[in-house]
Amino acid sequence: MAGSVNKVILIGNLGADPEVRHTQDGRPIVNLRLATTDSWRDKNSGERREKTEWHRVVIFSEGLARVAEQYLRKGSKVYVEGALQTRKWEDQSGQERYTTEVVLQGFNSTLTMLDGRQQGGGMSESGGGGDFGRTKPLSGGGSFNKELDDEIPF
Amino acid sequence: MAGSVNKVILIGNLGADPEVRHTQDGRPIVNLRLATTDSWRDKNSGERREKTEWHRVVIFSEGLARVAEQYLRKGSKVYVEGALQTRKWEDQSGQERYTTEVVLQGFNSTLTMLDGRQQGGGMSESGGGGDFGRTKPLSGGGSFNKELDDEIPF
Amino acid sequence: MAGSVNKVILIGNLGADPEVRHTQDGRPIVNLRLATTDSWRDKNSGERREKTEWHRVVIFSEGLARVAEQYLRKGSKVYVEGALQTRKWEDQSGQERYTTEVVLQGFNSTLTMLDGRQQGGGMSESGGGGDFGRTKPLSGGGSFNKELDDEIPF
Amino acid sequence: MAGSVNKVILIGNLGADPEVRHTQDGRPIVNLRLATTDSWRDKNSGERREKTEWHRVVIFSEGLARVAEQYLRKGSKVYVEGALQTRKWEDQSGQERYTTEVVLQGFNSTLTMLDGRQQGGGMSESGGGGDFGRTKPLSGGGSFNKELDDEIPF
DNA sequence: TTTT
DNA sequence: TTTT
Numbered sequence: 001m002a003g004s005v006n007k008v009i010l011i012g013n014l015g016a017d018p019e020v021r022h023t024q025d026g027r028p029i030v031n032l033r034l035a036t037t038d039s040w041r042d043k044n045s046g047e048r049r050e051k052t053e054w055h056r057v058v059i060f061s062e063g064l065a066r067v068a069e070q071y072l073r074k075g076s077k078v079y080v081e082g083a084l085q086t087r088k089w090e091d092q093s094g095q096e097r098y099t100t101e102v103v104l105q106g107f108n109s110t111l112t113m114l115d116g117r118q119q120g121g122g123m124s125e126s127g128g129g130g131d132f133g134r135t136k137p138l139s140g141g142g143s144f145n146k147e148l149d150d151e152i153p154f
Numbered sequence: 155m156a157g158s159v160n161k162v163i164l165i166g167n168l169g170a171d172p173e174v175r176h177t178q179d180g181r182p183i184v185n186l187r188l189a190t191t192d193s194w195r196d197k198n199s200g201e202r203r204e205k206t207e208w209h210r211v212v213i214f215s216e217g218l219a220r221v222a223e224q225y226l227r228k229g230s231k232v233y234v235e236g237a238l239q240t241r242k243w244e245d246q247s248g249q250e251r252y253t254t255e256v257v258l259q260g261f262n263s264t265l266t267m268l269d270g271r272q273q274g275g276g277m278s279e280s281g282g283g284g285d286f287g288r289t290k291p292l293s294g295g296g297s298f299n300k301e302l303d304d305e306i307p308f
Numbered sequence: 309m310a311g312s313v314n315k316v317i318l319i320g321n322l323g324a325d326p327e328v329r330h331t332q333d334g335r336p337i338v339n340l341r342l343a344t345t346d347s348w349r350d351k352n353s354g355e356r357r358e359k360t361e362w363h364r365v366v367i368f369s370e371g372l373a374r375v376a377e378q379y380l381r382k383g384s385k386v387y388v389e390g391a392l393q394t395r396k397w398e399d400q401s402g403q404e405r406y407t408t409e410v411v412l413q414g415f416n417s418t419l420t421m422l423d424g425r426q427q428g429g430g431m432s433e434s435g436g437g438g439d440f441g442r443t444k445p446l447s448g449g450g451s452f453n454k455e456l457d458d459e460i461p462f
Numbered sequence: 463m464a465g466s467v468n469k470v471i472l473i474g475n476l477g478a479d480p481e482v483r484h485t486q487d488g489r490p491i492v493n494l495r496l497a498t499t500d501s502w503r504d505k506n507s508g509e510r511r512e513k514t515e516w517h518r519v520v521i522f523s524e525g526l527a528r529v530a531e532q533y534l535r536k537g538s539k540v541y542v543e544g545a546l547q548t549r550k551w552e553d554q555s556g557q558e559r560y561t562t563e564v565v566l567q568g569f570n571s572t573l574t575m576l577d578g579r580q581q582g583g584g585m586s587e588s589g590g591g592g593d594f595g596r597t598k599p600l601s602g603g604g605s606f607n608k609e610l611d612d613e614i615p616f
Numbered sequence: 617t618t619t620t
Numbered sequence: 621t622t623t624t
Contacts, residue, residue, distance in 0.1 A: 157623085158623075
């Protein structure tokens with residue numbers, strides 16, 4: 001459709017280490033579980049209330065995927081910019097299910113680490129840190145791989 | 155959590171007239187089905203490919219809900235700014251299901267109509283049009299009604 | 309710096325036809341004057357007040373520049389996504405001046421037309437219209453040309 | 463104008479402590495100098511190049527201003543969401559000058575601290591830290607005070 | 617003037 | 621399952 005925009009911006013922390021799968025030709029695809037927490041004061045009780053939202057982030061952009069695999073860990077705080085995508089799948093009983101994800105793929109996708117040092121483990125052997133060893137928000141390199149959705153069993 | 159952001163920005167067209175439900179105390183809650191379409195040229199075949207993504211938008215902000223009810227129709231083009239929220243529900247067979255929606259509620263929610271005239275019907279009797287008869291992006295008035303999730307059967 | 313983001317999102321109308329200049333090697337650079345209008349009701353007087361903000365948009369991305377040149381006209385409504393940049397220049401009297409612009413350059417830049425038909429003139433001969441004859445938000449192609457700032461007299 | 467959006471999203475570090483001024487009736491207005499840094503690899507030389515952009519942020523929202531005054535210091539990393547605004551002023555020689563700022567005022571303005579602890583000084587006596595002692599992105603409280611632009615000598 |  |  002002419003003139004459409006589909007953009008998600010999240011800042012949150014990883015609830016687990018990145019999950020990495022690979023396509024048949026060896027490119028990495030990374031899944032993140034990202035938490036954002038909203039808190040507010042209840043107008044009636046005056047109590048402070050808090051609600052955490054969990055997001056599924058899927059990184060198809062090769063450069064961003066490699067970076068996420070190397071530098072992100074459980075607890076990492078990241079800025080993520082991608083698009084909403086809902087995919088259909090079948091559960092064990094053959095029923096249709098839908099899962100909505102934030103997809104980083106192609107242009108206008110960004111991943112930036114917001115904590116200079118990793119608080120999880122595993123950084124030492126890989127070196128780097130900070131903004132993944134580069135300093136610019138990492139952007140998707142333009143490869144559109146929508147077909148991958150099909151070939152990958154989530 | 156300190157320093158978290160959860161923001162969705164969409165520009166698209168309504169696939170149907172807004173669905174309006176009401177809370178027990180009479181406030182409207184509006185559901186929109188919003189389409190965004192992405193198109194690209196396939197790198198291998200060179201063919202133009204297109205993919206439409208459908209989004210569920212739920213408007214809890216009273217002001218925005220009233221405006222959506224009055225002025226939006228199937229086909230309307232809108233700018234929407236809200237937050238991602240996934241809610242759990244049970245299907246008929248008692249199985250847990252999850253639905254992810256773009257929620258307009260409280261601060262930092264916006265709804266702006268992008269077509270000066272309605273292309274669906276129903277605008278004439280209500281007057282208005284353009285940006286709903288006002289010209290500023292309509293913003294959520296701060297009422298947080300997370301409890302509503304429970305009381306409303308989607 | 310690690311973890312920095314610089315993003316501007318505007319939806320507004322062009323106050324004039326795009327201005328096009330060319331680099332020595334023939335690439336187009338396009339300047340837009342874009343208006344956004346905010347309106348609100350004065351809390352004291354109750355009167356409706358309105359304020360228009362004018363933005364300078366500079367398009368270095370070759371693809372977006374060509375599209376803007378071809379399809380945008382005075383009055384066109386556009387969605388623009390770019391970055392803030394302030395450049396220094398000297399006025400006639402040799403005094404330092406600063407101008408802040410929204411720059412579309414490289415990744416994470418987007419330009420999308422939001423009115424299907426041009427309301428200014430000049431579209432007929434160029435054909436196109438809608439979302440510039442393609443339907444995906446046009447993104448900057450990755451060419452970083454910061455040096456251009458210097459070679460171009462604004 | 464119907465359907466306009468004016469939004470700036472920045473993540474960067476403060477180059478100096480917040481500057482605080484007060485209106486005649488005692489409300490604080492805070493100015494921040496915020497740096498965002500973009501880096502890229504030069505396509506010709508292959509060298510890594512870096513460019514820092516400095517932004518003027520003005521906080522009119524009373525709640526956000528108090529928070530910025532209390533918890534932000536030189537070096538603090540923040541997420542800022544506001545709107546672009548260019549104001550005209552006269553220099554000493556009576557010449558018209560323009561300054562573009564990111565204004566946090568009213569709805570759709572947000573300020574979130576992204577470093578849990580202050581690295582500058584001055585936090586100890588004020589306590590707090592983290593997300594300013596609350597955990598939700600702080601939002602402008604809805605007070606539109608555009609008139610302030612006039613009454614304040616920057 | 618920040619940060620890495 | 622994160623974070624404060």
